[in-house]
Amino acid sequence: MHKSGMKPKLRLGFVVFGVLVAIEVAEYVLGTSIQKGVWPFLAVLAVIGAWPIVNYFMHIKQLWRPEE
């Protein structure tokens, strides 16, 4: 493995982080501004927020594609 492969991976980390923060802030705005019936939206957002972590940070695909 050559070190040149490292740079794009590090950059990917920033992108994922940016998406996560955006989702979290969206949740915050929703949760603090709407008083009623907001929980279904929050549930959907939480799942959408968990997915990038599981996929890009935790590499769940390695379980069935070990070569990655």
Next chain:
Amino acid sequence: MRKHWIAVIALTIVGAALLALLFLKVPLVPAQAAKQAAQIDTLLTVQLALGGAIFALVMVFLVYSVIAFRRRPGDTDDGPPTEGNAALETVWTIIPLALVLSLATYGGIVLRDMLRPPPGQELVVKVNAMQFAWLFEYPQYGFTSPQLRMPVDQPVLLRLASRDVIHSFWVPEFRVKMDAVPGMEKHLRITPTVIGNYQVQCAELCGLLHWAMRAPVSVVDGAAFQQWIAEQRK
């Protein structure tokens, strides 16, 4: 090899019949004293008969195989290599499924009957359970009694509450039971049908003297009940 099948089927029928006879003749349950008890006993009998038949089937197969297909001394060969039979396996998947689903349907119908509020006025009794005693409050008449007294053939709604831990209201002759849960009110419907004296016992372990948490229950005729009410309200 048809003789094995004939023998087994005959023995199963005999065994199932004997078990059914046993369940019918031996006094399995205490006296019935409520409308709900009759329905439950019928349901239980159906389940026992069915269970008995299945038990007979399996045990006859098992014991018969052990006797008829025992290994003779010195025989070290293996048996016939039957690995399965798709049709047979499907049958013994489908038939139990059908049986239990019809039992569940039957049970659901009985349950619906038991839960349905009866026509006409119900006698309401608020049952207060506490470690280790029962108190029965009659809100329609405004008094509280340490014993439960009900007129015969009158639908009763018990409103169960607990002051401390979980208790459970059970009179074996009425069959049904329901927990008294702290912080909630639970309902139980009983229509006593036989005049007599019974006992309510706590059925949910509630601590040190759980076993002794009993209270008298009596079912009386309407006139005697009115008289008792009058006495209590004095």
Next chain:
Amino acid sequence: MRTLLSLGLLKGVIAGLAGTAVGMALTMVVRSALGYPAWQPDQVTLAGTLVGIPAYLAGVGAFSAWWGWVLGKGIEEPGGHHFWGWTRYFGADPNHKVIGIQYMATSLVVIAVAGIYQLIARLETSQPGLQFLSPDTYNSLMSLHGIMMLGAVLLGVSGMINYLVPLMIGARDMAFPRLNAFSYWITVPAVFLLLFALPAGGFDTGWTGYPPLSTKAPLGMQLMILAFYLVGWSSILGGVNFLATIMKMRAPGMGLFRMPIFVWTALATAFLQIVFTQFVGIAFLMVLLQRVLGLGFFDPAKGGNVLLFQHLFWLYSHPAVYIFVLPGLGVISEIVPVFSRKPLFGYRLVALSSFGIALQGAIVWGHHMFTAGIEEWLRIPFMVTTMLVAVPTGVKIFSWLATMWHGKISLDTPMLFALTAIAVFLVGGLTGIPNGIVPTDLYIHDTYWVVAHFHHTLFGGFVFPAMAAIYFWFPKVTGRLLNRGLGKLHWALMTVGFFVTYEPMFWLGLNGMRRRIADYDPALGLGPMNTVVSVAAYVIALSMLVFFVNLVASAWRGTRAPANPWRSRTLEWQLSSPPPEHNFPTPPQVLGSPYGFGIPGSVHAVVTPAGGAGEEKGGLGRVSSG
């Protein structure tokens, strides 16, 4: 003396006691410094345990390899030390066969203690009236009997899976050998805590520990909760280990549908352990937090709800029944084909039925709460899902019958126990129907009917199969045969004792005998039948005594066992008895079904015989002398 001091167990107990003392002292100092009275039993013992258990684990040596790993030292290969004394069984040894025996031995000890508790309590109920036990002693004995037996069953299940699964799939060891040792050794303090629970005041809640009663029970409750937590922890880690082992360590050619059924049931068991144990852990932890810190989970005055506990508790404890019985059903599936000399009938369906049971078990917990006041409409779906379990269990039972049909059946002791297990489990299943149908459950819930029902499922699903398993695999484990006559005596006594103990209980339950009562009204007329039950319970105890005598005597002086005394086909029997330290020197090649009896040319696996000159015998730690 030096050998004794080198025992991990002894070092662990000393370190654990010291740690407990330190933890308790520290809490008392802090409490008095904050101006509270120094002694508050719940908080002080909790802190003592929290310090004591890590200290004990360090003393046993469960951490040393991991600590060395953190420091970057090379670690000894699991089981690499060739050391064969009996002391091996009293320390943190990573070999799965050692751990399997450790689990099983612990399980038998706990079963004996818990059995004695109930024998005492049973004497009390053999006649109406309070004879010689105070109600609180009765409640404690009865409650401890329940929880200790369930702990023992969990240990026994782990023991069987640990010993057998790596051998059956042709693996060298478990996937995580050191984690495996850790999982075993955290159960030992649980056993000690349970033993201390009685002197610490016991508890009067039954094994279910329903709040709010359990939030007010004596200190014994707290020790029971901690013990349960440790066993649960062990169970989760064990489940992770079993699943990883079965998924990743199978020998070449061992496809999923070439695994022995016992491995299938172990897989389903591991799945249940991993998914559901957390729920009961958190339920008991909530009770603990309410006891120690005054949180309000189950206090309606503080916004709590007592039914929360029952939901979480049964969400585990119903599937837990399948954790207890599935491996037992797997054992029956192993034994019946061998002693019928026929392939297991409908192998695929039997294999999948274990998963059917496991998945179905996840959605039925509400049937324990029909009378507890869950929403009334919820009872109907729970009734239907409960009924469905009849299908996969029926598949298993009918397959065993079809396997025996036209077989060549020999009634050796393992087969006798397996057949009794089928009968007992069948009665357990059939008498569960009235429990699952709501109206009849309203009648029999919390009576002796339920007691009889679940003792049928546990005896039929665990005890009788476990006995069958011990009689079956004892020659493999120790290299010696169990005494056949004593074995049959054990079987006869236990079978008769069992049926005479538990069949009358159904009648007792229907006639007004509630469970968990120290005394009952003589007017109910239940005295004579209760006497019968008590006497028969002692017959079961007697049979266990015969069994223990047989175990010890045969391990010491039994006839030497050949490698494959039952002419079985699964992998473990292709090795020497006892198996070598590392099981298979080279991985076996799996070519076909494990149950191909009578099929011309059918081969399960090709095993390269063990027996390099340096290979030593494993098993009970005796250096082979002949």
Next chain:
Amino acid sequence: MAAAAKTRGEDRVAIYRLGLWLFMGSESFLFLALLFSRFYLQGVQRPAELNQPLGLVISIVLLLSSLSAYRGETCAVYGDQAGFRRNILVTIGLGFLFLVGVGIEWSEGFHFFPPSTGFGTVFFTLTGFHAFHVLTGVLALAAVLVRGRKVQYGPGSYWAVEGAVKYWHFVDVAWVFIYPTLYLVS
């Protein structure tokens, strides 16, 4: 051990990975049980006294720590020891920062919704369990950091880092669900 594994064709790292995922899967049921309890006991009620800005800040701190953990792992994969060490140290620091944030919230919580009230019971238990997991994650990261002083991580030998970092991400995922459940539903 490695040699024995090789002759048997075992992929040890694949086994470790599966084991860790199974463990995390099991732990997720613990959090699921706690989340269920929150709704069972309290519905979707929340007190007005929750410190909303603080909640958002500690959430972002935890996300940031996941980023640095990811960077640390990537560096270890490519054998960049210095980058690995720096990023893991940052992660540990952020982990502590998160714990400090929870501590502040706790001290306010003791005032407004103490643990003996309905919401307090749920709040302190959930955050407490999560904080405990953060603490164990910090310990795991510290362990691989200490081990890194003796052992060179690099291509093919980075499982230790991968495992600890995975666990750290798992703790983060748990918070992604806990945060809206405690702070935002209404």
